[in-house]
Amino acid sequence: MPDLQHDTVILARLGEITLKGLNRGKFERRLIENISRRLRRIGSFSVVQAQSRVWIEARDNQQDLEAALGHVVSVFGVVSASPVWRFRGDLDMLLAQAVAFARTQVDPARVQSFKVESRRGNKQFPLTSPEISSRVGEAIMVALSDRLRVDVHQPDFTVYVEVRDTICLYARVVQGPRGLPVGTGGHGLLLLSGGIDSPVAGYMMASRGMELDAVYFHAFPYTSDRAREKVLALADILTAYTGRLTVHIVNFTDIQIILRDHCPPDMLTIVTRRMMMRIAARLAEKVRAKVLVTGESLGQVASQTLEALLTTDTVVAMPVFRPLIGLDKNDTVDLARRIGTFETSILPYEDCCTVFVAKHPKTHPSLADAVQAEEGLDIEGLVGQAMTLIEEVAL
Amino acid sequence: MSIYLDHTASARPTPAVLATYGRQLAEVYANPSSPHQAGRAAEKALLDARGRIAKSLGCVPAALILTSGGSESINMALKGCLLRPARLPRRLLISQGEHAAAWETAAWLETQGCAVERLPLTRSGVVDPDAFAAALSEPAGLISLILVNNETGAINDVAGMVALRDKLSPRTPIHLDAVQAWGKIPLGFDASGVDLMSGSGHKLGAPKGIGWLLRQPRCRLDPLVHGGGQQNGWRAGTENPPLAAALALALEEACVGLEPLARTARELSERLLAELDAAGTRYTILSPPVRAWPILAIAFAGLRGETLVSALSAESIYIASGSACSSRRSKGNRVLAAMGYDAETVLGAVRISFALSNTTDEIREAARAINTAWHRLARP
Numbered sequence: 001m002p003d004l005q006h007d008t009v010i011l012a013r014l015g016e017i018t019l020k021g022l023n024r025g026k027f028e029r030r031l032i033e034n035i036s037r038r039l040r041r042i043g044s045f046s047v048v049q050a051q052s053r054v055w056i057e058a059r060d061n062q063q064d065l066e067a068a069l070g071h072v073v074s075v076f077g078v079v080s081a082s083p084v085w086r087f088r089g090d091l092d093m094l095l096a097q098a099v100a101f102a103r104t105q106v107d108p109a110r111v112q113s114f115k116v117e118s119r120r121g122n123k124q125f126p127l128t129s130p131e132i133s134s135r136v137g138e139a140i141m142v143a144l145s146d147r148l149r150v151d152v153h154q155p156d157f158t159v160y161v162e163v164r165d166t167i168c169l170y171a172r173v174v175q176g177p178r179g180l181p182v183g184t185g186g187h188g189l190l191l192l193s194g195g196i197d198s199p200v201a202g203y204m205m206a207s208r209g210m211e212l213d214a215v216y217f218h219a220f221p222y223t224s225d226r227a228r229e230k231v232l233a234l235a236d237i238l239t240a241y242t243g244r245l246t247v248h249i250v251n252f253t254d255i256q257i258i259l260r261d262h263c264p265p266d267m268l269t270i271v272t273r274r275m276m277m278r279i280a281a282r283l284a285e286k287v288r289a290k291v292l293v294t295g296e297s298l299g300q301v302a303s304q305t306l307e308a309l310l311t312t313d314t315v316v317a318m319p320v321f322r323p324l325i326g327l328d329k330n331d332t333v334d335l336a337r338r339i340g341t342f343e344t345s346i347l348p349y350e351d352c353c354t355v356f357v358a359k360h361p362k363t364h365p366s367l368a369d370a371v372q373a374e375e376g377l378d379i380e381g382l383v384g385q386a387m388t389l390i391e392e393v394a395l
Numbered sequence: 396m397s398i399y400l401d402h403t404a405s406a407r408p409t410p411a412v413l414a415t416y417g418r419q420l421a422e423v424y425a426n427p428s429s430p431h432q433a434g435r436a437a438e439k440a441l442l443d444a445r446g447r448i449a450k451s452l453g454c455v456p457a458a459l460i461l462t463s464g465g466s467e468s469i470n471m472a473l474k475g476c477l478l479r480p481a482r483l484p485r486r487l488l489i490s491q492g493e494h495a496a497a498w499e500t501a502a503w504l505e506t507q508g509c510a511v512e513r514l515p516l517t518r519s520g521v522v523d524p525d526a527f528a529a530a531l532s533e534p535a536g537l538i539s540l541i542l543v544n545n546e547t548g549a550i551n552d553v554a555g556m557v558a559l560r561d562k563l564s565p566r567t568p569i570h571l572d573a574v575q576a577w578g579k580i581p582l583g584f585d586a587s588g589v590d591l592m593s594g595s596g597h598k599l600g601a602p603k604g605i606g607w608l609l610r611q612p613r614c615r616l617d618p619l620v621h622g623g624g625q626q627n628g629w630r631a632g633t634e635n636p637p638l639a640a641a642l643a644l645a646l647e648e649a650c651v652g653l654e655p656l657a658r659t660a661r662e663l664s665e666r667l668l669a670e671l672d673a674a675g676t677r678y679t680i681l682s683p684p685v686r687a688w689p690i691l692a693i694a695f696a697g698l699r700g701e702t703l704v705s706a707l708s709a710e711s712i713y714i715a716s717g718s719a720c721s722s723r724r725s726k727g728n729r730v731l732a733a734m735g736y737d738a739e740t741v742l743g744a745v746r747i748s749f750a751l752s753n754t755t756d757e758i759r760e761a762a763r764a765i766n767t768a769w770h771r772l773a774r775p
Contacts, residue, residue, distance in 0.1 A: 220705060220709070221702050221703070221704075221705030221706035221708075221709065221768070221772065222699075222702050222705075222772070224701065224704075224705045225705065225708075257771070257772070260774065261774075
């Protein structure tokens, strides 16, 4: 009987990153950094990369590997992850470990079916992959014939065997979010409201590796403190995907009052949004973000018609990314549910876009309409004033 | 220092009530149903409190069913009357001025096969007496009406309604949701002529978690909470002598304070309006001219109630908004709408409620804050 020592570790698989060419190392290093930073919150883990995979190991046996797994599979760049048994040894060792491993998968309440799938990276190992599967399956059946039966088509669980310089056994494969590691896709400024869309937009850009700051326009007391808390709660949920996130809260009340008193009611929403974009662009320069990100979707509301979007775009010199532009609202809602922002987004506290909304806002404003509505406003003064009224909350 | 003008939502307990409650929590911890000495001491404390509570409410202790609060009491009255096998039809009369506790219970009873008639309000926020009389032309299993409206302070005419009931439909019991009436207007259960009456402790300075339903022996009712047979089987659940003692004291204080409160609240509310007028702030008073004085419903022109609540809150001045809105659906105020106010007015509604502890200085400060907020934020 061989000594049945093994390490329990987490194996994370990478997707798109492995297709990268010369800068693949940069992507991998960033991914390892992101996973490490996430795990630092819950304990002491080593995170190393080998053979196009990332291995996560607890530094001592006090660490909660299951919690770590949960964090690992929320890091962009990870395709999937598994808790694995890892050990060195020969065929006898493999068979003994596989039986012990299968025992941990047995459901005491019922007889289950299983199969074995093997991969052999170490060509020195004396058996081929199909032979490994067959020998391991046989050993498990002999030991646990009263609990298990073989079903290669629809098994209740699969024992995966990977033979490389070490041998790995695992049965669970937890899907990750895929995408690219945050920090490899540049830096953007997300216009975050309390709604359903903008957190999803932030999530989508983060999934392409973009690092984010967020800006929220707060018009207290037209928007209540609860609205502000709601936005911060949404941002906090987003940090599970984006990593560190700073929310810049612009005190927008006085500007909103000035705009309301100055502009025709049917142009107020557009003028307000143009002002927000200008302030956001100025803030983006300050935090060195290269692009603005919004949750707008074409035609969703009056301020998101093509004309309205064009009218707001003209006031900023940087690109505006709108990852939801072609998405149906239902798909956005599904995504919001999946990333955990939906329940918070639907809390009934309004954002400042809706406080003074006209009964019939202009749906097809021309640039000339907007310019005319803003005539006489000290735009530069207002933007400058807003920049002095920003509170930063680092999450 | 904060200025609390939301006593209708929940009143602040006096130091004496807190002291009684704290002392009894420490000393009277045994179960009043236990036969040992500690249990009997708890029972004695409970009986003493029940006697005092009944006295303040104008009834005998046997009429008193202690509950967890107003909502439970109202649920018990409505469900306990209408869901029991009875000779009376399963028809419930309520008004459009009811608190959600009765309104939503009635809606649920509809799903259980009861017919519910919702009587209209007059512009003063009370039940339209003609509609009330007309509804009584058919037999009903229960009439349930709010006595003092929690939004406006409007007082329904109990004597008039009891007289009409006695004349037109003498067997139909009347339940009064008197949650906002106790401690604000003179009231006694036996003298009222109604069959059931609800109340809630925290609205008049007792801790949260205790309320009551009063029942005349002639009124047939099923219990809502079944279990260990406490309170003669009317409401199961271990009785709470410390809460009952705190309630007894809070009620006694409220009875003593009744007349001074009415006088003070009226003066404070007039002072507030005078300060608003002096600053040119524009508003509509939604409360009727005669009302439970501690409650003042008022709508400011061109300023949402919620916005004003937030603005004052930032200065530690606490009032209530008359309606909750959300970004995409404006949830108006059912009661104010039933009084005939338009959506714009309803959106601007707030409720300011006074207690004996409020001072003229506080009202002057609150008025200053309202005036400042209105002139800065409102666009009438």
